[in-house]
Amino acid sequence: MPNQDTQKGPFTYSPVINEDDDSSRDATKNVYKQERGGSPRLWTPFFLRRPVMLSFLLLFVAILCSLVALYTYTQREHRSLGIETDGSRYYYLWTYGPTAVFMLLTAGWTQVEYRASQSMPWVLMLRGPTPASESIFLDYLSNWNVVSLYKSLRRGHYLVALCVTGSLLLNGLTVFSTGLFELDTVRVTQVADLTVTHKFDGAQFDPVVNDGKAYTACLGYTKNVIDPPIGLHDPYVYPPFRSAKHTAADNDTMIANAEYEAELEIFTPTIQCQEATTTIAPSHARFDPQDNSEVYEADGCRVAPTGIPLALMRGDKFGMDADVAGCQGQTLSNDGKHPPEVDWNVDWRLWVSIAQTMSQHSNNYSTDGWETHEVRGVMCKMHYNMSRAPVRIWREPGQSAILSSINASDLTAIEPIANVSDGKLLYAAHQSIGAAIDYSSDTGSEYVFAAGDSLEKLWNSSAALAAAVEKSYSCIARQLAKDSLLVQEPHSVQGTERTTDQRLFVRELSFSLMVALLGLLIIVVCLLLVFFIPVAVCPRDTGCIGGLATVFAQSPDFMSKFRGSALMTTTQMAGSPLGQAQYTSSVTNTGSYTIMSDNSSPNAGLAETTPHWWRPLSTSWSIWIPLVAAPLTVIIALEVVYHISTSSRGITLVEGKSSYIHYIWVYIPALIMFAIRCLFQTVEFGARVFQPYLLLRRGAAAADKTILENQLRKVAIYGVFDSLRKRQWALAAATIALLLAAITPIVVSGLYMVQASAPTSPRNLTRIDRWNLGDPNPGSAAGSKYYDELQPVDAKIPGMIMYLNLSYPQWTYKDLAFPQVRLADADGAQEQGYIEARLPALRGRLDCAEVKSPNCSYQDDYAPYILTCDDVECSGSVFTSVGRTNAVEYFSAGSVGSSNYDPGKNCPDNRLLFGKWFPGETPMQKLVVSCDARIEEVDVDVRLQVPSFTLDPDFEPRVIEGSAKEDIRTNRSSFPGFDSMKEFLFTPETYPDGQFPETNNQLIDVDVLMRAAIYGVDGVPAEELLNADKLISRVNEVWGIIMAQLYNSGGRQPFDQPFNHSWSVLPLDDAVPTYSAVFYDGRKYLVQSEVSTRILDGLLATMVVCGVVSIALLQTKEVLPKNPCSIGAVASLLHGSRLLGPDVIPKGAEWCSDYELKRRGIFQGQKFTMGWWTDRKIGGYNPVSYTSNEGDLHPSGGMGSASGDDISVSDIDRDDSRVNERTGIPLEVQSSLVPSDEEGNSKAHEIRYRH
Structure with a gap:
């Protein structure tokens, strides 16, 4: 910094930088430091201090490192992991967060730019003589920062240029930070804890006990009525498993777009069939007149069943038969024993025969030469393998079925299941078909139910027959393994979880731009730290009028140059002698900070001018x-x-x-x-x-x-x-x-x-069928109602849902049956996505009440003992047999009300008896419930997948409260009775002779309805059902599921078919209903x-x-004649004011902060005004005037336009003895301080307001 000389002699000044807050510093000590050999300390703006700038540098470096770390972290594993954010839960945090950070930084850096712009003229003046354009008239504050950047670079003012550049870079960072993060859907693979719910265990496996569920389930899979549940993957069976974080039951579907993989035990049943040769041999049967028998041979095995082959006696054209027999002809040995005795060491085989039936050509099979008819057959052998391999499961969006994948090459053989042999599995599979007696067909086609070929084709091709048997029996074997060999035993394993998740990623373009800008910003800060920071060029903060006044008060020569400039604009002053001089600042040898001009000649005053009022x-x-x-x-x-x-x-x-x-x-x-x-x-x-x-x-x-x-x-x-x-x-x-x-x-x-899946367009759904539940009249013929003569697989759907944890068929959900609909416009059927709509649905309900005092009697004359509860008035009763064993036993029975009753008696449709027999002296506990069935239509909000129109498993249908209507005609004959539930549910497991296994004797006398309530999906323990409210609620649940499936399977009629208006039909008119819907196509849209x-x-x-x-x-009219953001502008306004006098601003005040000025009482207790003064002696129209003579204050005008040359800021001191007129100030609160010349004489000026 150059040496500066004062008028009193040479003084070498080397300022000491002050980076501390000087708010509490003793100004007097600072003023006279040089007397003790020291120097006063210059003031450094807080934001231009080294620690502050270092803090900015560290923040920018930390942000840069964080950005690089975040980008690197989100790009790992080929950009497949990202940052876990719990989906869109914290959406506004990661969108608003980065921008908020940079906005705060920008607010802080704005002060850096302000202080640099404020300090620049002082920096230049402290260096030495500086032109007025770069010192007292230099203004970077009122310009746009882009303009300031251009001007500062052009003038070489790099402190300002760097700070403005920092502001622009931060503004750019703020803009680019708005797009820093994005949510993207990725597949995330990670190690996870999985829960395996079952394990293979054959300890309780009894192959001769079966109820036909396995066959029924496979029939449903084959007919595409239901989807196979988790655990089945043709040709494998594996234990069901799920994420340990989810506690869903086995029948619940898993979340969509998630994959789980675990190494599990896998059961693989196979059945291999080959053609068997057939010959005729003596049968040696006592009742065989022909004494002949069909002999089957294959693979070294031979079997010769007695009697006429059943395949010849079934069907109209072709018939089939199947039986299990040993390789050497062994048969099961029942001999009337219970349970039957079976030698499982025998090599049991399945023998299947097919023939052209004799039914059309013979009335007496035994005498019509049956042996002349050809019978063809196959022999099959069952085998299973146990192995371990990775199993992967997942579910596609919009589908309820759980898919699985098992690679055959990954299978590793392990020991077979104890107590489970190939023969047991074969017999159990065959027994399942035999137990499902309701499915027995006239042709024997149940043995090849999985075949898509006709019996004629199977007759013509032994290979096709073998394939059909293999496909059918292997399906039953898998279902048997799932139902009977997988026992519930939850345990944890470690596996792999792959989820489709929304993860947070750093956008590449935003990252690149922000890294570049941050790099430039760090360079800017480093340059400031190396070359410019700290900035200490003023004795105090000169950002306020008072701060500048303390400096101007020590520079009388400098201030004298501004005589007559008050009403000039900055441009006019720059064109005057003020703009031709050079200015410098220094500290005198007396410790004063002063501004000096290189033009030492006295100023006679500038020419008068007409004010041009400045407004922002x-x-x-x-x-x-x-x-x-x-x-x-x-x-x-x-x-x-x-x-x-x-x-x-x-x-x-x-x-x-x-x-x-x-x-x-x-x-x-x-x-x-x-x-x-x-x-x-x-x-x-x-x-x-x-x-x-x-x-x-x-x-x-x-x-x-x-x-x-x-x-x-x-x-x-x-x-x-x-x-x-x-x-x-x-x-x-x-x-x-x-x-x-x-x-x-x-x-x-x-x-x-x-x-x-943003809502993409409104659509209309057209209904394509109506409900037709048949003739409600009691005397109507059988088959006229919706639950009569159903296809076997359709009739048993309720049982499969209740017992096999299978999904609900299309158009049904729990107790709801929906009408079939389609998109009204044909083009929409080709779109992909889903539809949300409100549809009407049928729901079966039971209005039940407990019979408080039932008329019950117990007959124990002979076993089994009969418990009967009569309703004499309504001619109805419900009864059941009670075993009266030495163990606890539950019993139940259902009955339908009589059709011949007096309507006025309000008799119930159904009655249900449920109770518990206690051995010994404990009395019997029983409940009798009467129920009336009804059908109601409710409005339901649903989501349908397009184009399949299946219910979305991720969106549970929601019944609208208060929407129930009973618009369909029904009576008691419109519903199946409680005593006919065996048509729709499974009968209890029994031995081939119809006897119950000993393990189930507690429920021997419980009917199929109550068995479903106890053992079906979401079953309730029998003991809890002894409570009437729970019994009614649970029976209602089971009834609703049954009825929804019956409506769905047998109660639909296309709208284009005629109907009987007296039947139970809904709707009753021919107008096709349409329903409003909203279509979501599932694609990604900007919202x-x-x-x-x-x-x-x-x-x-x-x-x-x-x-x-x-x-x-903001009143800006006629307030300021110039922009006050430069040193010269403020100096011109302060010229001539007593505010600069030593009685107002003492020596050394320029070193005091605002706090110190207040502490010392400087400016305190005074009021300040900016106005115009004129002398009364001059004459003319002078609204406000003053003279050098003492006198009274005579206000004569207000604020307005003026012409003249002086405007000044004056302080109002109550102790002043001179009183002058001024504008806009109340008389009783002020006295005027007038400007004076160098000799202390008052100099009059004229200011005129223009009207």
Whole structure:
């Protein structure tokens, strides 16, 4: 720093940098430090201190490292993992968060830019003589920072250039941070704890006990009525398993788009069949007149069943028969024993025969030469393997079936299951078909139910016959293994979880741009630290009028140059001798900080001028029209786009388009908000600069609100509270508007998102069938009702749902049966996605009540003992046999009410008896419940997959409360009775002779309805059902499931078919109903966030209101003749004011902070005014005048336009003996301080207001 000389002699000055807060420093010690050989310390702005700048550097480096770490972390495993964010739960955190961080940093750096711009002229003057354009008239504060950057680079003012560059880089980072993160759907693979719910165990396996469930289930799979459950994967059986985090039951489906893999035991049954030769041999049967027998031979095995082959006696054209016999002809040895005795060491085989039937040609098979008819057959051998291999399961979206995958090459053989042999498995599979007696056909086709070929084709091809048998029996064997060999025993294993998850990723383009900008920003900070920081060039903060006044008070020569410049503009002053001089600053040998000019000649005063009143840019039409129009336009655009987003297929389809298209809706809204923020920043800057001068112009203002006020150094949030506290409403409104404008880039970062399955279009669904439940009249013929003559597989669907944990068939869910619908427009049927609609559904209900005092009697004359509960009045009874064993036994029975009853007696449709027999002296416990069945139609919200129209398993149908209607005609004959439930449910497990296994003797006398209530899906223990309320509730659940399947299977009729209007039909008219729906195509669309939209609407509307209020309240007319943001401008306003006198500003005050000035009482207790003075002696129209003579104050005018040459800031001291006229100040609160010349004489000036 160059040496500076004062008028009193040479003084070499080497300033000591002060990086500490000097608010409590003793100013007097600072002033006289040089007397003790020291030097005063110059003031360093807080934000231009080395620790602060180092903090910025560390923050920027930390953010850069964090960005690189985040990007690297999200790119690992080929960008397949990302950051787990719990889906969109924290959407606004990771969208708003980065932008909020950079907004805070930008707010802090704004102070760095402000202090650098404020300090630049002082830096240059301290270096040495500096032209006026780069010193006292240098103004970087009131320019746009882009303009300031250009000018500073052109002039070589690199401190300002670097700081402005930092601001621009931070603004760029704020914009790019709005698109930093994105949610993407990826497949995530990780090790997971899995729960295996079952294990293979053959300890309780009894192959001769069967109830036909396995055969029934396979029949359902083959007919595509139901989907195989988890655990079955042709040709394998594996234990069901699930994620340990989920506790769903076995019949519940798993979450979509998730895969689980575990190494498990796998059961693989195989049955191999080969052609058997057939011959005729003597049968040696006592009752065989022909004494002949069909002999089957294959693979060294031979069997010769007695009697005429059943295949010849079944069906009209072709018949089949099958039986299990040993390789050497052994048969099961029952001999009337219970349970039957079977030698499982025998090599048991399945023998299947097929023949052209004799039924059309013979009435007497035994005498019509049956042996002349050809019989063909196959012999089959069952085998199973146990192995271990990885099993992978998953479910596709919109489908209920759980899919699985097992690679045959991964199978590793292990020991077979104890107590389970090949023969046992074969016999159990065959027994399942035999136990399902209701399915026995006339042709014997149940043995090849899985074949898609006719019996004629099987007759013509032994290979086709063998394949059909293998397919059918292997399915039953798998189902048997799942039902009987997998026992419940939950245990944990470690496996693999693959989930389709939404993970957080760093966008590559945003990352690259932000890294580049952060790198530049770090370079900027490093350059500032190396070459410019700290900045210590002033004795104190010169950002306020008082701060500059303390410096000007020590520079009388400098201030004398501004005589007559008060009403000049900055441009006019720059063209005057003021602009031709060079200026420098230094510390004198007396410790004073002074500004000096290289022109030492006295100033005779500048020429008079007409004032051109300066007003902030924000008051111009070019600012305040866009200030109002831009936010309102954005609000309108937001609402229009939001309406498009919610009422159609989003805003636009983005699936399949370039990933760079995302940046359009990420960056453009942020740039628009940035531009709007710049408008409001202009308003706020004008209000901040103008506020203290406006108060001075009004007059009699305190120092802390005027000459010691530095609004530019206040951050926005503090400025709001400070201006509200001081009731500076215009400034408060402008600051609030800017604060809200700073929030808009944060909010806009979450304005748009990409969503799948946005509501894409309204659609109509057309109903294609009606409900026709048949003739409700009691005397109608059999087969006229919906539950009569169902196909065997359809009749047993309720039983499969209750016992086999199978999914609900299409158009049904629990107790609901839905009408079949299609899209009204044919083109829509080809689309993919789902539809949400409200459809009517039928629901079967029971209105039940406990019979409090049933008329029951017990007959124990002979076993089994009979318990009968009569309803004499209604001619009905319910009875059951009770075994009366020495163990606890449950019993139940259902009965249907008599059709011949008096309607006036209100007799029930059904009765149910359920109870418990206690051995010994304990009395019997029983419940009798009477029930009336009814059908109601309810409205249900559903989601249907398109084009399959299956119910979406991820969306449970929701019944609308209060929507139930009973519009379909029914009576008691419209429903099956409790005593006919065996047609729809499975009968108990029995031995071939019909006897029950000993392990089930507690429920020997429980009918099929109550067995389903106890053992079916969501079963309730028998003991709990002894409570009447629980019994009624549970029976209602089972009844609802049964009835929904019966409606679905037998109660539909196409709309184009005629119907009987007296039957139970719904709807009863020919008009085809249509239903409104909303279609979702499942693709990804750009949608606008409602939350962000509403926040932005509120912010922008409030900003407009605040901006208008600020402009309206900020009185800028005829207040300032020039922009006060330069040193010279403030000096011209202060020239001639007694504010600069030593009685107001003592020597050394320039080294005092605002706090120290207040502590010393400087400026305290005084009021300050900015106004015009003239001398009465001059004459003319002088609204306000003064003379050098003492006299009274005579106010004669108000604020208005003026012509003249002097405007000054004056302090009002109650102790002053001179009184002068002034404008706008009440008489009783002030006395005037007049400007004076160098000799202390008053000099009069004329100022005229223009009207």
